[in-house]
Structures are given as structure tokens and as C-alpha cells.
Amino acid sequence: MQVNDVYQHDFKFTQEEVNRFAEVTGDNNPVHTNAEYAAKSQFRKPIMHGMLGASLFSKVFGTLFPGEGTIYLKQNLNFLKPMYVDVNYEAIFTVKEVLVDKNRAVVETIIRNPEGFVCTSGEATIMNVDKIKKPAV
DSSP states (O other), X not given: OOTTOEEEEEEOOOHHHHHHHHHHHOOOOHHHHOHHHHHTSTTSXXXXXXXXXXXXXXXXXXXXXXXXXXXXXXXXEEEOSOOOTTOOEEEEEEEEEEEGGGTEEEEEEEEEOTTSOEXXXXXXXXXXXXXXXXXXX
């Protein structure tokens, strides 16, 4: 990993996945799971849990970029726009800082909707002993 490296990942979640997330976390707020209730809200239809969308970051770090062996150390998040089921979103990861001596990287994490608006933004600190290391001399 080097400063300014960018990784992009497209994803979407179904209502069934939102319902399972609600079940696992216990966050059964009807704005996420009840279309009739959500229709009366400012969102007009069910919205995804912000943390469900952000959970995609864990998948990417642990399996794709940088991948296996990554330890997720820290994350801050801003939920800026609602996210909806069955919509294609783009997660963008930009390496902002590499701390070679600690095998760590600071990565900007962003989710954009199809119109290009940022729905979720934040910054993560990750560690990977095998993939964030001093270059061979």
C-alpha cells in the first residue's frame, strides 16, 4: 500500500439483508424494516442502517484491499445521506498515510450513491504485517 492508492468496490444490499442485520444487531427501528412506517417518514421508504453500509469497509479490508491478515484498528464515520435497498453504491478507499514502521495505513473511506453524492464518509486505520511493510532493498 502506498499513499494515494485507490480501491473501488461496488455493492448493494437487499431488504432481506437489512432485516437480517436488524435481527442480528437488535436495531429494529421500523424506518429500516417497515415500508408503511417509513413511507410516513422524511425518507418516504425504508432506509438501510448506516452501520450496515459501513460494514462493507470491513469486508474490503479483510478480504480485498489490502486483504487477508488485515486488522481493523479504528474507524470514524459520518452518515450524510440515506442509503436504500437494491441501489448500487460505490465504496472508495484512498490511502492517505502509510506508517511503515507500525505496518499501518490510514485510509479514507467513502460511499457514493449512483448520483455521485457521498452517503457515508470516514477514515480508517488498519494494520497488515504482510502487506504494509518496508520495501525490499
